[in-house]
Structures are given as C-alpha cells and as structure tokens.
Amino acid sequence: MWPLAAQESVPVRVVMPQQNALAQQLVLSGSLTAKQDAQLSSRTAGLVARVLVDAGSIVNQGQPLLKLDTAVAEHELAQLQAAFNAAQVRYDEQQRLVGEAQQLISQQLFPQSELSLRQAALAEAEAARQQAKAAVAQQQEILARHTLTAPFAGVVAKRFTDVGEWLALGTPVLQLVSLSPLLLDVQVPQEYFTELSSLRRIDVRPDLVPGATLSASLLAAVPVGDSNARSFLARLQISDSPQPLLPGSSASATLFFERDDSSVLVVPPDALLRHPDGNFSVFSINDSTAKRHLVKLGRSTEQGVEILSGLPKQVPVVVRGNETLRDGQRVQVLAQDKE
Numbered sequence: 001m002w003p004l005a006a007q008e009s010v011p012v013r014v015v016m017p018q019q020n021a022l023a024q025q026l027v028l029s030g031s032l033t034a035k036q037d038a039q040l041s042s043r044t045a046g047l048v049a050r051v052l053v054d055a056g057s058i059v060n061q062g063q064p065l066l067k068l069d070t071a072v073a074e075h076e077l078a079q080l081q082a083a084f085n086a087a088q089v090r091y092d093e094q095q096r097l098v099g100e101a102q103q104l105i106s107q108q109l110f111p112q113s114e115l116s117l118r119q120a121a122l123a124e125a126e127a128a129r130q131q132a133k134a135a136v137a138q139q140q141e142i143l144a145r146h147t148l149t150a151p152f153a154g155v156v157a158k159r160f161t162d163v164g165e166w167l168a169l170g171t172p173v174l175q176l177v178s179l180s181p182l183l184l185d186v187q188v189p190q191e192y193f194t195e196l197s198s199l200r201r202i203d204v205r206p207d208l209v210p211g212a213t214l215s216a217s218l219l220a221a222v223p224v225g226d227s228n229a230r231s232f233l234a235r236l237q238i239s240d241s242p243q244p245l246l247p248g249s250s251a252s253a254t255l256f257f258e259r260d261d262s263s264v265l266v267v268p269p270d271a272l273l274r275h276p277d278g279n280f281s282v283f284s285i286n287d288s289t290a291k292r293h294l295v296k297l298g299r300s301t302e303q304g305v306e307i308l309s310g311l312p313k314q315v316p317v318v319v320r321g322n323e324t325l326r327d328g329q330r331v332q333v334l335a336q337d338k339e
Contacts, residue, residue, distance in 0.1 A: 009332040012321035014285055018266040019313060024195075024257040024299060030186035032206065034247040035237075036152050036178040042068065042167045043145040051163060053174070057156045066161070066173055068146040077139045084132035091129045094122040154178040182238050182245055184216065186253055187231040196221055196234075198258045204238055206251040215239045216253065265311055266304040270319040272297075282311055283318040283325050285333060290318065292327040 046068030053065050098118045104110030158175040167173065184204055202216040215238075222233040236253055238245075272295075273281050280297055283290045298306030311317070316333075318325060325331070 009288065009330045010290075010321055010325060011334050012283075012285070012290075012318045012325065012331045013334050014316035014318050015268060015271070016314075016316055017307065017311065018304065019264075026188070026192060026255040026257070027252060028186040028188065028255070029250065029252045030184050032238075032245055032247055032249050032251055033183045033185055034154070034177045034179070035181055035183055036154065036176075037157075037247070038151065038176055039172040040065070040148060040151070040174045040176055041170050041172050042066070042148055043169075044068070044142060045169045046146055046167060048161055048163050048165045048167060048173075051159070051161065053156050053159075055156055055159050059150045059154065059156065059176070061150055061153045063150045064147050065150055065156075066148040068167065070143055070146045073139070073143045073146060077136070077143055080132070080135045080139050084129070084136050087125070087129040087132040091122070091125040094118065094125040098122050148173065150176060152176070152178055177247055179244065179247070180240065182241075182247060183219065184236040184238060184251055184253055186234050186236065188221075188234045188255075190230045190232060192255075192257075193221070193223070193232055195257050200256045200258045202236055202256070203254045204236065204251055205254075206241070206245055206249065208245055208249045208251075209241070209243050212241070212243065214241055264298060265307040265313065267307055267311075267317050268304050268319050269300070271317045271322070272305060273322060282307070283322045284312065284315040285318065285331060286315060288331055288333070290322075290325050290327065290329045290331050 048066065049069045050067040051065075052067070053059060059065065098115070101110050101115040101118050105112065105115055154176050156174055157177045159173075160175075161167065161171075161173045196218065199218060202218065204214045204216045206212060206214065216236040217239075218234060219237040220235045222235070224232065267282060271282050273283070275281065279294060281292050281294050283292055285291075293310050293312075295310035296308045298308045300306070318331070320334075321331070
C-alpha cells in the first residue's frame with residue numbers, strides 16, 4: 001500500500017467558518033385576540049326604543065348604538081328647567097334690591113342694616129339658583145345616558161336585546177370587539193423568560209393569510225408561570241396588517257434573540273461528520289493537508305451549526321469530499337467560499 005504522502009491528492013471544497021453566534025429562534029403558536037373586547041350595558045334603566053346596530057356592524061368611537069325611551073326623562077328635565085328659571089328670576093330681583101339699597105345708602109337715605117338683610121337674601125337666592133342649575137345638569141346627564149354610544153371603534157359581535165325590552169342598570173346589551181390593534185397570546189417556555197431582554201424582533205404569520213409575515217412587538221410578559229406546562233404568557237401586539245385579521249383565528253410567532261458570543265464558530269451542516277458513538281468531527285485544511293477535529297456542537301439553524309469548542313479559528317473546513325477523508329491526507333482545494 002502506498003504511503004499517504006505518495007497518494008494522489010483528494011479534491012475537496014472548503015468554506016471559512018463564520019465567527020459569530022447564530023441568532024436564536026423560537027417558534028410558537030397562539031390565537032389572535034382583540035385588545036378591547038367589552039360587553040356594553042346601558043348606563044341607566046329604561047325601555048329600549050331603538051337598536052341602531054346589529055351583529056356584524058362596524059362602528060366608530062362615539063357612534064350611537066342604542067336609544068332608550070326618553071319621555072319621562074324629558075318631562076323631568078322640563079320641570080327642573082322651569083325651577084331654574086324661577087330661581088334665576090328671584091336671584092335677579094334680589095340683585096336689583098341690593099343695588100338699589102347701595103345707591104340709597106350712598107345718599108344717606110337708607111339704613112345699613114337693611115342693606116345687610118338684602119345682601120343675605122341675595123346670597124340665599126344665589127345658592128338656590130346654583131342648586132337648580134346643578135339639578136338641570138344632572139337631569140341632562142341622565143337624559144344623555146338614555147343613548148348608548150360606542151366607547152371604541154370595532155365590530156358588534158353579539159346583540160343581547162331588542163326593541164320593547166326593559167333594561168335594568170348593568171344589563172349587557174351588546175358585545176363590541178376592536179379589530180385593531182390585535183394581540184397574539186403565546187405560551188413561552190420558562191427558560192426563555194430571562195432572555196426576553198435580548199429579543200431582537202418578532203415575525204407573525206397568521207393562518208388566515210397564508211404567506212403573509214407581519215411584524216410584532218412584545219407588549220407584556222406575565223411573570224406568573226403555568227406549573228403544568230412550565231411556561232408563561234407573552235402578549236404580542238401586531239402592527240397594522242394590509243389585510244383584515246379576525247380575532248380568535250390562529251397564528252404563529254417567531255421570536256429572534258440576539259446573542260453576543262464572538263468565540264462561537266458557525267459551519268455548514270455538510271462540514272460535520274457523525275461518529276458511531278454520537279460525537280462529531282470536522283476536517284480543516286492546513287498546507288493542503290486534512291486535519292480532523294473532534295468538536296462540541298451548539299445550536300443549529302438553517303444558517304449553520306455552532307461549534308462551541310474543538311475547532312481553531314481562521315481555518316477553512318471541508319464541506320465536500322470529507323466523507324472518505326482521513327486525518328493527514330493530502331487534498332486539492334477546488335474552491336473556497338468566504339462567508
């Protein structure tokens with residue numbers, strides 16, 4: 001058998017390992033939820049006169065949704081308004097009497113004690129006027145509460161009442177759900193809780209829109225773990241989508257974490273050779289000679305595999321022709337791709 005040095009050089013293809021750690025990725029599934037989802041109730045009791053929306057109606061903030069019968073409330077408002085007008089007349093009269101007394105006193109034609117009595121009557125009339133004014137304002141607010149308006153923009157998901165029904169205070173009448181922004185709730189494994197500070201970006205892929213990738217941000221991480229699943233809740237807020245999404249539909253989120261570890265080398269998967277005992281090795285090339293290195297692996301992604309130890313820096317590794325290569329064998333480098 002010929003010595004290795006005398007054998008013909010083996011053609012190989014090599015690459016230079018990357019000297020940076022892979023961006024760690026975590027893919028999770030969850031459900032889209034609305035940031036605002038409320039069961040609306042009337043702010044006062046009364047008889048339903050008109051329902052202005054139905055399930056599926058898109059509404060804007062402040063838009064009227066339901067009206068109660070206002071006949072009684074309007075009559076009470078008219079009575080209170082009349083009482084306020086009477087109080088205003090009494091106040092104006094007392095103010096006139098005080099002015100008249102002040103003018104007569106300046107001419108020394110009126111006693112000071114009478115002026116004091118008139119000023120006290122004016123203060124009493126002013127208090128009565130303010131009380132009547134407050135009663136009118138209160139009744140106006142009660143009358144306004146006979147109209148239910150949308151507290152936020154969204155879609156009416158459910159309708160629980162109809163014209164002619166008597167509503168008690170606090171009875172749910174409509175369910176309103178906001179369509180934007182949407183949230184994605186996912187359960188994150190507990191070992192990632194401390195790594196959220198190194199979160200670089202989040203990509204969301206809604207199942208409702210195949211092929212679409214949306215950006216998202218971490219809105220909140222609930223620091224209470226699930227003892228059964230060993231996970232915690234992370235709430236993601238999705239940026240505006242070019243297509244409408246539905247609360248309750250499913251989506252997946254990919255979380256990308258930054259890693260600052262310049263000592264880690266990354267090689268293509270083709271550079272790895274698996275041994276029968278489960279270990280891995282890599283061939284490097286130095287002076288046209290192959291050298292085997294037993295290596296310890298780290299994380300693996302589509303970008304490559306991390307080499308935590310065992311491989312020197314700044315040496316090319318074999319990615320083609322290494323299947324039958326032996327330690328110390330002469331090689332002929334066909335190409336070297338630098339990444």
